[in-house]
Amino acid sequence: MTLILTGSPTRYGEDRFTTDNGFLATVKAELPPKPRILMISAAPDDRAFTDSVLEGMTLCVRNSGIKPSGIVMLDRRNAGRAAELIHRADWVVLCGGHVPTQNRFIHEIGLRRLLEGFQGLVMGCSAGSMNCAGMVYSHPELPGEAADPGYSRWLKGLGLTDIRIIPHYHQVRNFIIDGRRLFEDIIFPDSFNHSFYTFPDGGYILSKDGRTSLFGTAWEISGGQMRQICSENQVYTFMNVVFISPHFPQTYSHFCAGLKANGVNVLGIADAPHGELTQELRGALTDYYQVRNLEDYDEVYRAVAWFAHRYGHIDWIESNNEYWLEQDARLRTDFNVTSGLHTDRIAGIKEKSEMKKSYAAGHVPTARQIKASEGLDAVLAFARKTGYPIIAKPDNGVGASGTFKLGSDEELRGWFGAHQSNYGAFVVEEFITGLLTSYDAIYNSKGEPIFESMGVYPTPIMDIVHGNLDSCYWVEKDVPAALSRIGRRTVKAFGVTRRFVHLEFFKLDRDREGLGKKGDFVGLEVNMRPAGGYTPDMMNFAHSTDVYQIWADMVAFDERRKGMGEQYFCAYASRRDCYRYVRSNEEIFARYGSGSWSADDPALGICMCRRMPDALSDALGNQVYVARFASRKDIQPFFDFVCEKA
Numbered sequence: 001m002t003l004i005l006t007g008s009p010t011r012y013g014e015d016r017f018t019t020d021n022g023f024l025a026t027v028k029a030e031l032p033p034k035p036r037i038l039m040i041s042a043a044p045d046d047r048a049f050t051d052s053v054l055e056g057m058t059l060c061v062r063n064s065g066i067k068p069s070g071i072v073m074l075d076r077r078n079a080g081r082a083a084e085l086i087h088r089a090d091w092v093v094l095c096g097g098h099v100p101t102q103n104r105f106i107h108e109i110g111l112r113r114l115l116e117g118f119q120g121l122v123m124g125c126s127a128g129s130m131n132c133a134g135m136v137y138s139h140p141e142l143p144g145e146a147a148d149p150g151y152s153r154w155l156k157g158l159g160l161t162d163i164r165i166i167p168h169y170h171q172v173r174n175f176i177i178d179g180r181r182l183f184e185d186i187i188f189p190d191s192f193n194h195s196f197y198t199f200p201d202g203g204y205i206l207s208k209d210g211r212t213s214l215f216g217t218a219w220e221i222s223g224g225q226m227r228q229i230c231s232e233n234q235v236y237t238f239m240n241v242v243f244i245s246p247h248f249p250q251t252y253s254h255f256c257a258g259l260k261a262n263g264v265n266v267l268g269i270a271d272a273p274h275g276e277l278t279q280e281l282r283g284a285l286t287d288y289y290q291v292r293n294l295e296d297y298d299e300v301y302r303a304v305a306w307f308a309h310r311y312g313h314i315d316w317i318e319s320n321n322e323y324w325l326e327q328d329a330r331l332r333t334d335f336n337v338t339s340g341l342h343t344d345r346i347a348g349i350k351e352k353s354e355m356k357k358s359y360a361a362g363h364v365p366t367a368r369q370i371k372a373s374e375g376l377d378a379v380l381a382f383a384r385k386t387g388y389p390i391i392a393k394p395d396n397g398v399g400a401s402g403t404f405k406l407g408s409d410e411e412l413r414g415w416f417g418a419h420q421s422n423y424g425a426f427v428v429e430e431f432i433t434g435l436l437t438s439y440d441a442i443y444n445s446k447g448e449p450i451f452e453s454m455g456v457y458p459t460p461i462m463d464i465v466h467g468n469l470d471s472c473y474w475v476e477k478d479v480p481a482a483l484s485r486i487g488r489r490t491v492k493a494f495g496v497t498r499r500f501v502h503l504e505f506f507k508l509d510r511d512r513e514g515l516g517k518k519g520d521f522v523g524l525e526v527n528m529r530p531a532g533g534y535t536p537d538m539m540n541f542a543h544s545t546d547v548y549q550i551w552a553d554m555v556a557f558d559e560r561r562k563g564m565g566e567q568y569f570c571a572y573a574s575r576r577d578c579y580r581y582v583r584s585n586e587e588i589f590a591r592y593g594s595g596s597w598s599a600d601d602p603a604l605g606i607c608m609c610r611r612m613p614d615a616l617s618d619a620l621g622n623q624v625y626v627a628r629f630a631s632r633k634d635i636q637p638f639f640d641f642v643c644e645k646a
Contacts, residue, residue, distance in 0.1 A: 002030045002121045002208045003160050005129035007167030008096070008201040009060065016063035020202045021215040021233060024064055030121040030208075031091060034069040037061065038089035041075040042097025042127045044105045050075045053095050074109075082109040090120045094128025096167075099138040102127050103155045112158050122160065126167045129205075134159040137196060139166065139187055146178035146186060153190065161207060162312060163238065166198035166221070173198075188224045195222040195311075199230075205238075211558070212238040214263070229263065236263030237556040240311045242304055244319035244328060245270050245294060246281055249613065251537060251548075253281035255320060258552025260284040267307045267314075269300060287311070297327060304331055315339060316555060320500060320529050325350060339498055339555075341528070349494060349528045351395050352427050359523050362493025364486060365515045366523040367432050371395070373424035376416045380409060386430035391462075395427045403462045405431070432515070432522060434506035436460055439479075439487030440531055440539065442551050442560075447497045449488060450560035451550045453539045454479045455531060461619050468578070471621045472639040474571040475535070475542040477632075486521045494526060498558075500551050502527040502535075533620045534572070534608060541607050541628045542570035568604070568628040571635045573642040574612065574621025580646040585609075588642055592627050604629055 004027065009017045017024045039057060041050045054073040061068060072078075074085055086092065092115070094102070106112070115122065124132045136157035140146035166172065166187060175182040187196060197205070203216030214236040220229045230236035246256050246268045257280055259266045265286040271294050274282070282288075287310070289303040308314050316339045317331045329346040331337070341349065348354045352369070359366045370382040372392065383390050383406075392415060393403040406412045416423055438455035454476040464471050483505065490503055504524040511517050530536050530547075539547050544565030553561045575581055583591075592606045608626035625642050629635060 001115070001118050001160070002206070003132065004030075004121065004123040004207075005132060005161065005163065005165055005205040006124065006201070007126055007129070007165070007169070007199065007203070009123070009125060009204075011202050015056075015059055017060055018202045021204065023202065023204055023215070026204075026206060026215075027064075027121070027123070028066065031066065034067055035090040035120075036088055037068050037071040037091045037093065038085050039071065039073045039093045039095055040102075040106065040111070040128070041073060042095045042099075042102035042105075044075040044079065044101075047075070047077070049097070053097075057093065057095075076105075079105075079109050082111070083114055086111075086114045086118065092118070092120065092122045094122070094124045094131060096126030096128055098142070099127040099130050099136065100152075100155065103131050103136060103138070103157070106131060106158065107156070115158065115160070129165050129167060131155075131157050132160040133157045133164050134162060135164075137164045137166075137190070137194065139182065139190075140177050143178065146180050161205075161212070163205060163212065164194065164196050165205070166196050167201075169198045169200045169219070183221075183226070187221060188226070191221045192224055195220055197221070197229075198226075203230075214238065234263075239264045239315045239556060240267060240307065240313065241265065241316040241318065241555065242267045242269060242307060242314055242331075244300070244317070244324050244331075245321060246285070247272050247277055248321075249533070249616070250278065251534065252320060253278055253284060254536075254546075254548035255551060256281055256284035258546070258549040259555060260286075261549065262552055262556035264552070264556055265311055267311065269303045270294065294324070294327075297330065300327065301331065301334065304335060308335065318555075320551075322527060322529050325528065341496075345495075349496070349526055352393070352429075352525065353395050355494075355526055358494045358526075359490070362489050364490050364493060364523045365520075367429045367515075369427050369429045371424075372416075372419075372426040372428055376413065379416075379428050380412060382428060383409070383412060389431040391429045391431055392426050393429070394425055396425070402426075403465075405462065405466075432506050432508070432512065432524075433510070434508045434522070436524070437483065437505050437507050437521070438531060439483055439490075439503040439505060440501070440535070441487060441491070441503075442500050442547065442554055443491060443497055444554055444558050445498050446558075447492060449484075449491075450554060451545075451547060452479045452484055452487070453543065453547075454483055455535065465618050468576065470576060470579075470643040471574045471619065472572065472643065474569055474635050475538045477542065477567045477569050483521055486523070490523060490526065494528075496528060498554065499528055500530045500547075502529060502531040533612060533616055534610065534624060534626060537608060538570040538572060538626055541626065542568050544568070568630060569632055569635060570607075570626065570628045571638050573625045573627075573639050575623040575625075575643065576617075577622045581642075582644040582646050583641060588625060591641060592625075592638060 011018045043049045058071050130136055136155040138153055138155050145151045199218035205214045214230055217232050218230040219226050241264050243256055246252055247270050256266045266284055268285045268288045271291055274288050291299045314335050314337055317337050319328050326346050329341045329343045332340050333342040389405050389407045436457040440453040441449045442451040444450050457473040487503055503526050505521040506524055508518050508520050515522050536547050546562050549562045550560050606627045610624050612620050612624050
């Protein structure tokens with residue numbers, strides 16, 4: 001079923017459906033060429049009124065270019081045929097009128113039951129839209145109703161939506177009934193535990209395939225206040241997204257801003273005081289819940305529960321952060337949020353030993369591996385089979401932290417001796433030489449990539465961390481077809497959808513038996529979150545786009561709405577505070593400052609110069625310079641210029 005809620009499908013005084021906000025096109029897209037239309041009266045015993053509504057609606061339908069095979073009005077005269085008429089209809093229209101009167105009629109004919117399994121279009125008009133809610137808010141509209149203590153403002157509805165609308169904004173905004181202001185004295189006080197949505201005729205709400213969006217100028221009434229949530233020719237998406245730790249890394253505020261731009265309720269949970277959040281983040285969040293400790297699951301659970309009570313069902317829970325992946329999955333499981341991984345699948349993307357099973361299922365070549373828990377003798381035998389060096393790393397870990405490169409039996413025995421209490425938490429892999437690359441992508445609910453990018457890391461992260469080296473890498477201008485193929489195959493093998501992914505591959509520097517030929521890509525590790533640091537920003541610079549908005553579009557619309565411009569190479573060079581360098585900051589900008597060093601293309605040059613947060617500096621350095629280039633040959637001279645030490 002597709003559901004459309006309107007105040008009126010026409011602008012005031014017009015005899016055809018409005019085209020504003022794409023309304024007519026939306027209706028036509030849901031109908032067969034010659035639809036059978038069934039209208040349900042809001043005044044089933046008032047024949048003259050009902051017949052005039054039928055006549056007016058028929059005129060609007062035909063003037064709008066819709067050619068029905070028949071239009072029937074369901075009222076008291078043919079109520080006994082309700083089941084038959086609904087079964088034959090392609091389009092059911094719940095007409096406008098008096099809400100309580102229509103509400104009684106729809107229960108008399110058992111409309112809620114009759115619409116079960118209906119596959120066509122249901123459209124509400126005014127009272128009809130209000131009666132579509134599970135619990136209908138029927139504000140007073142006739143003289144005497146506001147003053148009548150027995151008048152019931154809450155009625156059981158059809159249960160087709162949880163959304164309650166106040167139709168005809170322009171006509172009713174200043175309406176006074178029984179000496180009381182409809183909005184200030186009646187609706188606002190009733191909104192402290194409920195939310196209502198009001199919009200002028202010409203606006204509408206569309207619910208289809210589990211997604212609900214509002215089109216056109218509209219306001220939300222909640223907590224005794226009214227705020228505008230959408231403007232003409234804009235779309236507001238009815239989604240509640242809980243974003244965990246939106247303040248760190250700081251750039252993650254861009255994800256929230258992208259969601260906000262799509263009309264999503266962005267509900268932040270973190271341990272920082274609200275006043276310490278950036279202005280961008282505060283502006284993007286609909287609400288914020290500060291916990292004392294994000295590690296305390298019970299406290300975070302209570303925060304999500306409070307949001308669910310305040311805003312309704314939670315549609316999405318995400319942090320896009322490796323550290324919180326397990327907690328995200330547990331929260332989704334406990335709150336029945338179906339838009340991401342649950343606890344039963346988290347081991348497959350967190351534990352390196354479990355990753356191997358999915359790699360194998362997707363026929364993605366990877367380094368041979370053994371669990372250190374099998375014991376010293378088994379690992380010694382493994383090493384003699386693969387040859388040294390070998391790599392020992394935590395089975396559940398991220399980055400190069402806790403990773404060891406072992407070059408002999410003696411070093412392996414020494415490592416076991418030093419890790420007697422925890423060697424069972426490690427895996428051991430054969431050492432593969434090659435160029436470290438990444439496949440970065442955003443996937444929709446169908447498992448299709450809507451954005452792809454490639455990163456190149458000439459110095460392994462393990463060497464950078466252990467050697468306290470400067471971090472230098474770049475984002476490629478294009479994604480090679482071979483990397484795209486193996487990246488897509490890997491994502492499919494892991495069964496992941498609706499995520500930003502960062503998959504690591506070695507590009508072999510020589511033929512390796514059982515893995516591939518020189519130049520082939522071999523799976524190293526999967527990370528079901530964006531690349532770290534400022535790499536998402538580098539993708540923006542390289543591809544002239546906004547990956548934060550692309551991700552937000554995927555969440556809200558399950559598609560990409562942000563295009564790309566000119567393509568570049570984007571390079572990252574960092575410095576460490578513990579070293580002295582030949583060139584000053586001023587010299588770097590004099591050479592690579594945006595536009596100053598290339599008269600031919602002022603878009604080239606440094607596009608970011610920032611400090612890296614201390615928590616990420618081991619792998620990514622302290623002072624960061626990011627520049628984009630038209631040619632790959634300009635990248636290494638940039639690294640050399642920035643990172644040459646005194």
